[in-house]
Amino acid sequence: MKSMRALTHCTIIHGHASIPPEPDMTILIGEDGNILNVGKTNELPPHADCEVINLGGKFVMPGLINAHVHLFSDGKPMQLSVGENLLNAGVKLLGTGLGKRILIKRMRKNAETALQSGVTTMRSVGEFFYQDVKLRDLIQNGKAQGPRLMVSGFFLSVTGGHGAPFLALEGDSPWEGRKNVRKNVRGGVDWIKICTTGGVTDAKALGEAGRLQMTEDEVTAICDEAHKIGLMVAAHAESPEGVRVALRGGVDTIEHGAAMDAETISLFKNNPRSLRGYSSLIPTLQAGYPTALLDRDLTNVSDTVYGNACLIYEHMLKGFRQALEHGITIGIGTDAAMSYVTHYNLWRELDHMIRFAGITTMKAIDLVTRSNAEILGLGDDRGTIDRGKKADLLVLEQNPLENIRALADPYQVMLNGAFVEKRTVRKIPEVDLLLDRI
Ligand SMILES: [Zn+2]
Known part of the structure:
Protein backbone atom coordinates (compact mmCIF):
# COMPACT_ATOMS: atom_id res chain seq x y z
CA MET A 1 0.00 0.00 0.00
CA LYS A 2 1.21 3.49 -0.80
CA SER A 3 2.00 5.51 2.27
CA MET A 4 1.24 9.02 1.08
CA ARG A 5 -2.01 10.43 -0.29
CA ALA A 6 -2.82 13.19 -2.75
CA LEU A 7 -6.35 14.59 -2.77
CA THR A 8 -6.60 16.29 -6.16
CA HIS A 9 -8.97 18.61 -8.08
CA CYS A 10 -10.98 19.63 -5.00
CA THR A 11 -12.28 23.03 -3.93
CA ILE A 12 -10.71 23.95 -0.61
CA ILE A 13 -12.53 25.88 2.07
CA HIS A 14 -9.61 26.83 4.18
CA GLY A 15 -11.14 27.44 7.61
CA HIS A 16 -10.04 31.07 7.80
CA ALA A 17 -12.89 33.47 7.04
CA SER A 18 -10.60 35.85 5.16
CA ILE A 19 -9.46 33.25 2.61
CA PRO A 20 -11.97 32.62 -0.22
CA PRO A 21 -12.54 29.05 -1.46
CA GLU A 22 -9.93 27.85 -3.97
CA PRO A 23 -10.91 25.49 -6.81
CA ASP A 24 -8.72 22.81 -8.44
CA MET A 25 -6.49 22.24 -5.48
CA THR A 26 -4.34 19.35 -4.29
CA ILE A 27 -3.61 18.40 -0.70
CA LEU A 28 -0.57 16.17 -0.16
CA ILE A 29 -0.71 14.08 3.00
CA GLY A 30 2.32 12.40 4.51
CA GLU A 31 2.78 9.04 6.20
CA ASP A 32 2.40 10.65 9.63
CA GLY A 33 -1.08 11.96 8.75
CA ASN A 34 0.14 15.55 8.46
CA ILE A 35 -0.44 17.87 5.51
CA LEU A 36 2.78 18.00 3.49
CA ASN A 37 1.72 20.58 0.97
CA VAL A 38 -1.28 22.43 -0.47
CA GLY A 39 -1.38 23.95 -3.94
CA LYS A 40 -3.00 24.16 -7.37
CA THR A 41 -3.44 20.68 -8.84
CA ASN A 42 -1.54 21.60 -12.04
CA GLU A 43 1.39 22.97 -10.03
CA LEU A 44 1.67 20.17 -7.49
CA PRO A 45 2.28 16.80 -9.20
CA PRO A 46 1.89 13.90 -6.76
CA HIS A 47 4.99 11.89 -5.78
CA ALA A 48 5.40 8.45 -7.37
CA ASP A 49 4.59 6.68 -4.08
CA CYS A 50 1.37 8.64 -3.58
CA GLU A 51 -2.12 7.20 -3.64
CA VAL A 52 -4.01 9.68 -5.85
CA ILE A 53 -7.64 10.36 -4.97
CA ASN A 54 -9.45 12.50 -7.50
CA LEU A 55 -12.00 14.67 -5.71
CA GLY A 56 -13.18 16.62 -8.76
CA GLY A 57 -16.43 18.43 -7.99
CA LYS A 58 -16.02 17.90 -4.23
CA PHE A 59 -15.37 20.39 -1.44
CA VAL A 60 -12.74 19.83 1.24
CA MET A 61 -12.67 21.71 4.54
CA PRO A 62 -11.12 21.21 7.99
CA GLY A 63 -12.87 18.72 10.26
CA LEU A 376 -8.76 24.71 22.75
CA GLY A 377 -5.02 25.30 22.44
CA LEU A 378 -4.80 23.13 19.31
CA GLY A 379 -4.25 25.91 16.78
CA ASP A 380 -0.74 24.75 15.86
CA ASP A 381 -1.90 21.45 14.41
CA ARG A 382 -5.63 21.67 13.76
CA GLY A 383 -8.41 23.94 12.50
CA THR A 384 -7.23 24.99 9.02
CA ILE A 385 -5.87 23.33 5.87
CA ASP A 386 -2.23 24.30 6.12
CA ARG A 387 1.11 22.64 5.66
CA GLY A 388 2.26 20.88 8.85
CA LYS A 389 -1.19 20.49 10.36
CA LYS A 390 -3.00 17.20 10.93
CA ALA A 391 -5.07 16.08 7.95
CA ASP A 392 -8.41 16.15 9.79
CA LEU A 393 -10.68 16.87 6.83
CA LEU A 394 -14.22 16.69 5.54
CA VAL A 395 -15.05 15.86 1.95
CA LEU A 396 -18.44 17.26 0.97
CA GLU A 397 -20.53 16.79 -2.14
CA GLN A 398 -22.15 20.19 -1.90
CA ASN A 399 -20.76 23.62 -1.18
CA PRO A 400 -21.44 24.42 2.50
CA LEU A 401 -21.03 28.13 1.74
CA GLU A 402 -24.18 27.92 -0.38
CA ASN A 403 -26.10 25.72 2.03
CA ILE A 404 -24.79 24.96 5.51
CA ARG A 405 -26.89 21.77 5.54
CA ALA A 406 -24.20 20.30 3.28
CA LEU A 407 -22.35 19.61 6.54
CA ALA A 408 -25.12 17.32 7.80
CA ASP A 409 -23.98 14.32 5.82
CA PRO A 410 -20.31 14.39 4.84
CA TYR A 411 -19.25 12.30 1.87
CA GLN A 412 -16.11 11.28 3.71
CA VAL A 413 -14.34 12.13 6.95
CA MET A 414 -10.56 11.99 7.31
CA LEU A 415 -8.91 11.77 10.71
CA ASN A 416 -5.11 11.99 11.06
CA GLY A 417 -4.71 11.44 7.31
CA ALA A 418 -6.85 8.29 7.09
CA PHE A 419 -10.41 8.01 5.81
CA VAL A 420 -12.81 6.97 8.55
CA GLU A 421 -14.65 3.71 7.91
CA LYS A 422 -18.28 4.63 7.20
CA ARG A 423 -20.93 3.42 9.64
CA THR A 424 -24.62 4.22 9.73
CA VAL A 425 -25.55 7.09 12.01
CA ARG A 426 -28.71 6.36 13.95
CA LYS A 427 -30.70 9.61 13.93
CA ILE A 428 -33.66 10.57 16.12
CA PRO A 429 -36.38 11.47 13.57
CA GLU A 430 -38.78 13.00 16.12
CA VAL A 431 -36.07 15.47 17.19
CA ASP A 432 -35.12 16.40 13.62
CA LEU A 433 -38.74 16.90 12.55
CA LEU A 434 -39.24 19.37 15.40
CA LEU A 435 -35.95 21.21 14.83
CA ASP A 436 -36.75 21.58 11.13
CA ARG A 437 -39.78 23.69 12.10
CA ILE A 438 -37.62 26.43 13.64
ZN1 LIG B 1 -22.95 21.50 29.03
Whole structure:
Protein backbone atom coordinates (compact mmCIF):
# COMPACT_ATOMS: atom_id res chain seq x y z
CA MET A 1 0.00 0.00 0.00
CA LYS A 2 1.21 3.49 -0.80
CA SER A 3 2.00 5.51 2.27
CA MET A 4 1.24 9.02 1.08
CA ARG A 5 -2.01 10.43 -0.29
CA ALA A 6 -2.82 13.19 -2.75
CA LEU A 7 -6.35 14.59 -2.77
CA THR A 8 -6.60 16.29 -6.16
CA HIS A 9 -8.97 18.61 -8.08
CA CYS A 10 -10.98 19.63 -5.00
CA THR A 11 -12.28 23.03 -3.93
CA ILE A 12 -10.71 23.95 -0.61
CA ILE A 13 -12.53 25.88 2.07
CA HIS A 14 -9.61 26.83 4.18
CA GLY A 15 -11.14 27.44 7.61
CA HIS A 16 -10.04 31.07 7.80
CA ALA A 17 -12.89 33.47 7.04
CA SER A 18 -10.60 35.85 5.16
CA ILE A 19 -9.46 33.25 2.61
CA PRO A 20 -11.97 32.62 -0.22
CA PRO A 21 -12.54 29.05 -1.46
CA GLU A 22 -9.93 27.85 -3.97
CA PRO A 23 -10.91 25.49 -6.81
CA ASP A 24 -8.72 22.81 -8.44
CA MET A 25 -6.49 22.24 -5.48
CA THR A 26 -4.34 19.35 -4.29
CA ILE A 27 -3.61 18.40 -0.70
CA LEU A 28 -0.57 16.17 -0.16
CA ILE A 29 -0.71 14.08 3.00
CA GLY A 30 2.32 12.40 4.51
CA GLU A 31 2.78 9.04 6.20
CA ASP A 32 2.40 10.65 9.63
CA GLY A 33 -1.08 11.96 8.75
CA ASN A 34 0.14 15.55 8.46
CA ILE A 35 -0.44 17.87 5.51
CA LEU A 36 2.78 18.00 3.49
CA ASN A 37 1.72 20.58 0.97
CA VAL A 38 -1.28 22.43 -0.47
CA GLY A 39 -1.38 23.95 -3.94
CA LYS A 40 -3.00 24.16 -7.37
CA THR A 41 -3.44 20.68 -8.84
CA ASN A 42 -1.54 21.60 -12.04
CA GLU A 43 1.39 22.97 -10.03
CA LEU A 44 1.67 20.17 -7.49
CA PRO A 45 2.28 16.80 -9.20
CA PRO A 46 1.89 13.90 -6.76
CA HIS A 47 4.99 11.89 -5.78
CA ALA A 48 5.40 8.45 -7.37
CA ASP A 49 4.59 6.68 -4.08
CA CYS A 50 1.37 8.64 -3.58
CA GLU A 51 -2.12 7.20 -3.64
CA VAL A 52 -4.01 9.68 -5.85
CA ILE A 53 -7.64 10.36 -4.97
CA ASN A 54 -9.45 12.50 -7.50
CA LEU A 55 -12.00 14.67 -5.71
CA GLY A 56 -13.18 16.62 -8.76
CA GLY A 57 -16.43 18.43 -7.99
CA LYS A 58 -16.02 17.90 -4.23
CA PHE A 59 -15.37 20.39 -1.44
CA VAL A 60 -12.74 19.83 1.24
CA MET A 61 -12.67 21.71 4.54
CA PRO A 62 -11.12 21.21 7.99
CA GLY A 63 -12.87 18.72 10.26
CA LEU A 64 -15.47 20.23 12.58
CA ILE A 65 -14.62 20.91 16.20
CA ASN A 66 -17.33 20.77 18.85
CA ALA A 67 -16.08 22.67 21.89
CA HIS A 68 -18.92 21.74 24.24
CA VAL A 69 -20.46 18.28 24.47
CA HIS A 70 -21.41 15.64 27.01
CA LEU A 71 -21.19 12.06 25.86
CA PHE A 72 -23.38 10.38 28.46
CA SER A 73 -26.60 10.93 26.51
CA ASP A 74 -27.75 11.09 22.89
CA GLY A 75 -29.99 14.18 23.03
CA LYS A 76 -33.35 12.48 23.16
CA PRO A 77 -35.55 14.90 25.16
CA MET A 78 -35.39 13.85 28.82
CA GLN A 79 -38.98 14.83 29.57
CA LEU A 80 -40.09 12.49 26.78
CA SER A 81 -37.99 9.55 27.88
CA VAL A 82 -37.84 9.38 31.70
CA GLY A 83 -39.28 11.00 34.81
CA GLU A 84 -37.02 12.72 37.34
CA ASN A 85 -37.10 9.98 39.98
CA LEU A 86 -36.24 7.36 37.43
CA LEU A 87 -33.46 9.59 36.17
CA ASN A 88 -31.94 9.95 39.66
CA ALA A 89 -32.10 6.21 40.22
CA GLY A 90 -30.48 5.64 36.85
CA VAL A 91 -27.66 8.06 37.60
CA LYS A 92 -26.97 6.29 40.93
CA LEU A 93 -26.74 3.02 39.05
CA LEU A 94 -24.07 4.45 36.75
CA GLY A 95 -21.55 4.27 39.62
CA THR A 96 -21.70 0.47 39.74
CA GLY A 97 -19.49 -1.75 37.59
CA LEU A 98 -22.41 -2.67 35.36
CA GLY A 99 -23.49 0.98 35.16
CA LYS A 100 -20.04 2.08 34.02
CA ARG A 101 -20.03 -0.56 31.30
CA ILE A 102 -23.42 0.61 30.04
CA LEU A 103 -22.26 4.21 30.26
CA ILE A 104 -19.06 3.80 28.27
CA LYS A 105 -20.92 1.82 25.62
CA ARG A 106 -23.31 4.76 25.16
CA MET A 107 -20.45 7.24 25.17
CA ARG A 108 -18.60 5.24 22.51
CA LYS A 109 -21.71 5.22 20.34
CA ASN A 110 -22.13 8.99 20.71
CA ALA A 111 -18.45 9.66 19.92
CA GLU A 112 -18.74 7.46 16.84
CA THR A 113 -21.88 9.32 15.75
CA ALA A 114 -20.08 12.65 16.09
CA LEU A 115 -17.09 11.49 14.04
CA GLN A 116 -19.31 10.02 11.31
CA SER A 117 -21.04 13.42 11.21
CA GLY A 118 -17.81 15.31 10.58
CA VAL A 119 -16.59 16.15 14.09
CA THR A 120 -12.88 15.34 14.23
CA THR A 121 -12.15 17.06 17.55
CA MET A 122 -14.40 17.35 20.54
CA ARG A 123 -14.15 18.81 24.03
CA SER A 124 -16.32 17.01 26.52
CA VAL A 125 -17.16 19.21 29.51
CA GLY A 126 -18.66 17.07 32.24
CA GLU A 127 -19.04 13.29 32.49
CA PHE A 128 -19.51 10.63 35.17
CA PHE A 129 -16.73 8.64 36.89
CA TYR A 130 -13.90 9.54 34.46
CA GLN A 131 -15.35 7.35 31.76
CA ASP A 132 -14.46 10.24 29.42
CA VAL A 133 -10.78 9.76 30.30
CA LYS A 134 -11.13 6.07 29.55
CA LEU A 135 -12.85 6.71 26.22
CA ARG A 136 -10.26 9.33 25.20
CA ASP A 137 -7.52 6.75 25.74
CA LEU A 138 -9.41 4.00 23.90
CA ILE A 139 -9.78 6.31 20.89
CA GLN A 140 -6.14 7.39 21.07
CA ASN A 141 -5.02 3.75 21.11
CA GLY A 142 -7.20 2.86 18.14
CA LYS A 143 -9.53 0.68 20.23
CA ALA A 144 -12.62 2.85 19.63
CA GLN A 145 -13.78 5.04 16.75
CA GLY A 146 -14.20 8.70 17.64
CA PRO A 147 -12.90 12.25 17.35
CA ARG A 148 -9.76 13.52 19.06
CA LEU A 149 -11.21 13.98 22.53
CA MET A 150 -10.37 16.49 25.27
CA VAL A 151 -12.06 15.72 28.57
CA SER A 152 -12.77 17.40 31.90
CA GLY A 153 -14.17 14.65 34.16
CA PHE A 154 -16.55 15.80 36.87
CA PHE A 155 -17.85 19.39 37.13
CA LEU A 156 -16.53 21.46 40.03
CA SER A 157 -19.55 22.93 41.81
CA VAL A 158 -20.61 24.18 45.24
CA THR A 159 -22.60 21.94 47.56
CA GLY A 160 -26.01 21.47 45.98
CA GLY A 161 -24.82 23.37 42.90
CA HIS A 162 -25.23 22.65 39.18
CA GLY A 163 -24.79 18.95 38.46
CA ALA A 164 -24.38 18.04 42.15
CA PRO A 165 -24.18 15.52 43.61
CA PHE A 166 -23.79 12.98 40.80
CA LEU A 167 -22.08 14.90 38.03
CA ALA A 168 -20.03 17.26 40.22
CA LEU A 169 -17.33 17.31 42.87
CA GLU A 170 -18.67 19.67 45.52
CA GLY A 171 -16.50 22.26 47.27
CA ASP A 172 -17.23 25.34 49.37
CA SER A 173 -13.97 27.22 49.79
CA PRO A 174 -10.89 28.09 47.76
CA TRP A 175 -9.00 25.15 49.30
CA GLU A 176 -11.78 22.69 48.60
CA GLY A 177 -11.78 24.01 45.05
CA ARG A 178 -8.04 23.36 44.77
CA LYS A 179 -8.50 19.87 46.16
CA ASN A 180 -11.20 19.12 43.58
CA VAL A 181 -8.91 20.32 40.77
CA ARG A 182 -6.27 17.91 42.10
CA LYS A 183 -8.79 15.08 42.21
CA ASN A 184 -9.73 15.63 38.56
CA VAL A 185 -6.06 15.91 37.60
CA ARG A 186 -5.41 12.58 39.32
CA GLY A 187 -8.37 11.25 37.30
CA GLY A 188 -6.55 12.19 34.07
CA VAL A 189 -8.46 15.22 32.73
CA ASP A 190 -7.26 17.73 30.08
CA TRP A 191 -9.50 20.62 31.19
CA ILE A 192 -11.26 21.80 34.35
CA LYS A 193 -14.97 22.61 34.13
CA ILE A 194 -16.62 24.69 36.86
CA CYS A 195 -20.17 25.93 37.38
CA THR A 196 -20.52 29.51 38.62
CA THR A 197 -24.31 29.47 38.23
CA GLY A 198 -27.19 27.00 38.25
CA GLY A 199 -28.53 25.47 35.06
CA VAL A 200 -31.82 24.91 33.26
CA THR A 201 -31.73 21.14 33.79
CA ASP A 202 -31.75 21.29 37.59
CA ALA A 203 -33.41 24.66 38.33
CA LYS A 204 -36.50 24.31 40.51
CA ALA A 205 -37.77 27.87 40.06
CA LEU A 206 -37.88 30.57 37.41
CA GLY A 207 -34.64 32.58 37.37
CA GLU A 208 -32.73 29.95 39.32
CA ALA A 209 -30.84 28.69 36.26
CA GLY A 210 -28.62 31.75 36.24
CA ARG A 211 -28.34 32.24 40.00
CA LEU A 212 -24.80 32.82 41.19
CA GLN A 213 -23.39 29.83 43.07
CA MET A 214 -19.63 30.31 43.31
CA THR A 215 -17.58 33.15 44.79
CA GLU A 216 -14.75 34.98 43.05
CA ASP A 217 -12.30 33.64 45.65
CA GLU A 218 -13.26 30.08 44.83
CA VAL A 219 -12.95 30.64 41.07
CA THR A 220 -9.57 32.37 41.51
CA ALA A 221 -8.16 29.47 43.53
CA ILE A 222 -9.42 26.87 41.05
CA CYS A 223 -7.97 28.77 38.08
CA ASP A 224 -4.64 29.26 39.85
CA GLU A 225 -4.41 25.56 40.68
CA ALA A 226 -5.29 24.49 37.12
CA HIS A 227 -3.17 27.10 35.33
CA LYS A 228 0.01 26.28 37.22
CA ILE A 229 0.03 22.88 35.54
CA GLY A 230 -1.09 24.30 32.19
CA LEU A 231 -4.74 23.23 32.28
CA MET A 232 -7.41 25.66 31.13
CA VAL A 233 -10.70 26.25 32.92
CA ALA A 234 -14.18 26.34 31.37
CA ALA A 235 -17.04 27.93 33.29
CA HIS A 236 -20.72 27.16 32.96
CA ALA A 237 -22.20 30.65 33.45
CA GLU A 238 -25.78 31.55 32.56
CA SER A 239 -26.19 35.09 33.91
CA PRO A 240 -24.27 38.38 33.79
CA GLU A 241 -23.14 37.89 37.42
CA GLY A 242 -22.03 34.33 36.74
CA VAL A 243 -19.98 35.51 33.75
CA ARG A 244 -18.46 38.38 35.76
CA VAL A 245 -17.33 36.20 38.69
CA ALA A 246 -15.92 33.58 36.32
CA LEU A 247 -13.95 36.13 34.29
CA ARG A 248 -12.65 37.96 37.36
CA GLY A 249 -11.44 34.63 38.73
CA GLY A 250 -9.55 33.96 35.47
CA VAL A 251 -11.46 31.29 33.55
CA ASP A 252 -10.38 30.67 29.96
CA THR A 253 -13.76 29.97 28.41
CA ILE A 254 -17.29 31.04 29.30
CA GLU A 255 -19.83 28.37 28.38
CA HIS A 256 -23.34 29.52 27.34
CA GLY A 257 -22.81 33.14 28.49
CA ALA A 258 -25.09 36.11 29.05
CA ALA A 259 -25.54 39.79 28.21
CA MET A 260 -22.34 41.74 28.93
CA ASP A 261 -21.45 45.15 30.28
CA ALA A 262 -18.30 47.25 29.84
CA GLU A 263 -16.42 45.32 32.56
CA THR A 264 -17.13 41.85 31.21
CA ILE A 265 -16.44 42.89 27.62
CA SER A 266 -13.06 44.24 28.64
CA LEU A 267 -12.24 41.19 30.80
CA PHE A 268 -12.88 38.84 27.87
CA LYS A 269 -10.33 40.70 25.78
CA ASN A 270 -7.77 41.26 28.49
CA ASN A 271 -7.97 38.84 31.38
CA PRO A 272 -4.81 38.91 33.50
CA ARG A 273 -5.75 35.83 35.54
CA SER A 274 -6.52 33.62 32.51
CA LEU A 275 -3.85 31.27 31.16
CA ARG A 276 -3.29 33.13 27.88
CA GLY A 277 -4.31 36.66 28.80
CA TYR A 278 -7.78 36.52 27.26
CA SER A 279 -10.99 34.53 27.62
CA SER A 280 -13.33 33.17 24.96
CA LEU A 281 -17.07 32.72 24.67
CA ILE A 282 -18.66 29.40 23.68
CA PRO A 283 -22.37 30.06 23.28
CA THR A 284 -24.42 26.89 22.98
CA LEU A 285 -27.61 28.15 21.38
CA GLN A 286 -28.91 24.62 20.81
CA ALA A 287 -29.07 24.11 24.56
CA GLY A 288 -31.79 26.76 24.69
CA TYR A 289 -33.50 27.41 21.38
CA PRO A 290 -35.55 24.22 20.89
CA THR A 291 -37.28 24.55 24.27
CA ALA A 292 -37.59 28.35 23.95
CA LEU A 293 -38.82 28.51 20.35
CA LEU A 294 -40.90 25.37 19.83
CA ASP A 295 -44.59 25.33 20.61
CA ARG A 296 -45.09 24.05 24.17
CA ASP A 297 -47.68 21.54 22.98
CA LEU A 298 -44.80 19.88 21.16
CA THR A 299 -42.14 20.01 23.89
CA ASN A 300 -44.37 19.26 26.88
CA VAL A 301 -42.07 21.03 29.35
CA SER A 302 -43.02 22.56 32.72
CA ASP A 303 -43.49 26.33 33.18
CA THR A 304 -40.16 26.46 35.03
CA VAL A 305 -38.16 24.69 32.34
CA TYR A 306 -39.81 26.77 29.61
CA GLY A 307 -39.33 30.08 31.45
CA ASN A 308 -35.70 29.38 32.27
CA ALA A 309 -34.93 28.17 28.74
CA CYS A 310 -36.38 31.42 27.28
CA LEU A 311 -34.36 33.53 29.70
CA ILE A 312 -31.11 31.66 29.06
CA TYR A 313 -31.59 31.59 25.28
CA GLU A 314 -32.23 35.34 25.13
CA HIS A 315 -29.11 35.96 27.22
CA MET A 316 -26.92 33.63 25.16
CA LEU A 317 -28.02 35.25 21.91
CA LYS A 318 -27.44 38.76 23.30
CA GLY A 319 -24.01 37.77 24.62
CA PHE A 320 -23.10 36.22 21.28
CA ARG A 321 -24.12 39.36 19.36
CA GLN A 322 -22.13 41.56 21.74
CA ALA A 323 -19.11 39.29 21.44
CA LEU A 324 -19.27 39.62 17.64
CA GLU A 325 -19.61 43.36 17.88
CA HIS A 326 -16.66 43.77 20.27
CA GLY A 327 -14.23 41.33 18.65
CA ILE A 328 -14.25 38.82 21.52
CA THR A 329 -12.87 35.38 20.63
CA ILE A 330 -15.83 33.09 19.97
CA GLY A 331 -16.04 29.32 19.59
CA ILE A 332 -18.85 26.91 18.88
CA GLY A 333 -20.27 24.14 21.03
CA THR A 334 -23.66 22.48 21.07
CA ASP A 335 -24.14 21.06 24.58
CA ALA A 336 -24.92 17.72 22.92
CA ALA A 337 -26.68 15.30 25.33
CA MET A 338 -29.12 17.98 26.49
CA SER A 339 -32.73 17.65 25.30
CA TYR A 340 -32.93 18.01 21.49
CA VAL A 341 -29.14 18.32 21.14
CA THR A 342 -27.87 15.26 19.29
CA HIS A 343 -24.29 14.35 18.44
CA TYR A 344 -24.90 14.59 14.68
CA ASN A 345 -26.41 18.08 14.53
CA LEU A 346 -23.45 20.44 14.96
CA TRP A 347 -24.43 22.02 11.61
CA ARG A 348 -27.67 23.23 13.25
CA GLU A 349 -25.69 25.43 15.66
CA LEU A 350 -24.07 27.15 12.67
CA ASP A 351 -27.41 27.36 10.88
CA HIS A 352 -29.01 29.03 13.91
CA MET A 353 -26.18 31.56 14.21
CA ILE A 354 -26.49 32.40 10.51
CA ARG A 355 -30.26 32.84 10.60
CA PHE A 356 -30.76 34.32 14.07
CA ALA A 357 -27.56 36.32 14.66
CA GLY A 358 -26.82 37.26 11.06
CA ILE A 359 -23.26 35.95 10.74
CA THR A 360 -21.99 34.86 7.33
CA THR A 361 -21.60 31.18 6.52
CA MET A 362 -17.88 31.77 6.06
CA LYS A 363 -17.68 33.21 9.58
CA ALA A 364 -19.63 30.28 11.02
CA ILE A 365 -17.20 27.82 9.40
CA ASP A 366 -14.26 29.82 10.73
CA LEU A 367 -15.67 29.69 14.28
CA VAL A 368 -16.23 25.94 14.21
CA THR A 369 -12.78 25.13 12.77
CA ARG A 370 -9.98 27.70 13.10
CA SER A 371 -11.33 29.62 16.07
CA ASN A 372 -12.32 26.52 18.05
CA ALA A 373 -8.85 25.03 17.51
CA GLU A 374 -7.22 28.23 18.83
CA ILE A 375 -9.48 28.33 21.87
CA LEU A 376 -8.76 24.71 22.75
CA GLY A 377 -5.02 25.30 22.44
CA LEU A 378 -4.80 23.13 19.31
CA GLY A 379 -4.25 25.91 16.78
CA ASP A 380 -0.74 24.75 15.86
CA ASP A 381 -1.90 21.45 14.41
CA ARG A 382 -5.63 21.67 13.76
CA GLY A 383 -8.41 23.94 12.50
CA THR A 384 -7.23 24.99 9.02
CA ILE A 385 -5.87 23.33 5.87
CA ASP A 386 -2.23 24.30 6.12
CA ARG A 387 1.11 22.64 5.66
CA GLY A 388 2.26 20.88 8.85
CA LYS A 389 -1.19 20.49 10.36
CA LYS A 390 -3.00 17.20 10.93
CA ALA A 391 -5.07 16.08 7.95
CA ASP A 392 -8.41 16.15 9.79
CA LEU A 393 -10.68 16.87 6.83
CA LEU A 394 -14.22 16.69 5.54
CA VAL A 395 -15.05 15.86 1.95
CA LEU A 396 -18.44 17.26 0.97
CA GLU A 397 -20.53 16.79 -2.14
CA GLN A 398 -22.15 20.19 -1.90
CA ASN A 399 -20.76 23.62 -1.18
CA PRO A 400 -21.44 24.42 2.50
CA LEU A 401 -21.03 28.13 1.74
CA GLU A 402 -24.18 27.92 -0.38
CA ASN A 403 -26.10 25.72 2.03
CA ILE A 404 -24.79 24.96 5.51
CA ARG A 405 -26.89 21.77 5.54
CA ALA A 406 -24.20 20.30 3.28
CA LEU A 407 -22.35 19.61 6.54
CA ALA A 408 -25.12 17.32 7.80
CA ASP A 409 -23.98 14.32 5.82
CA PRO A 410 -20.31 14.39 4.84
CA TYR A 411 -19.25 12.30 1.87
CA GLN A 412 -16.11 11.28 3.71
CA VAL A 413 -14.34 12.13 6.95
CA MET A 414 -10.56 11.99 7.31
CA LEU A 415 -8.91 11.77 10.71
CA ASN A 416 -5.11 11.99 11.06
CA GLY A 417 -4.71 11.44 7.31
CA ALA A 418 -6.85 8.29 7.09
CA PHE A 419 -10.41 8.01 5.81
CA VAL A 420 -12.81 6.97 8.55
CA GLU A 421 -14.65 3.71 7.91
CA LYS A 422 -18.28 4.63 7.20
CA ARG A 423 -20.93 3.42 9.64
CA THR A 424 -24.62 4.22 9.73
CA VAL A 425 -25.55 7.09 12.01
CA ARG A 426 -28.71 6.36 13.95
CA LYS A 427 -30.70 9.61 13.93
CA ILE A 428 -33.66 10.57 16.12
CA PRO A 429 -36.38 11.47 13.57
CA GLU A 430 -38.78 13.00 16.12
CA VAL A 431 -36.07 15.47 17.19
CA ASP A 432 -35.12 16.40 13.62
CA LEU A 433 -38.74 16.90 12.55
CA LEU A 434 -39.24 19.37 15.40
CA LEU A 435 -35.95 21.21 14.83
CA ASP A 436 -36.75 21.58 11.13
CA ARG A 437 -39.78 23.69 12.10
CA ILE A 438 -37.62 26.43 13.64
ZN1 LIG B 1 -22.95 21.50 29.03
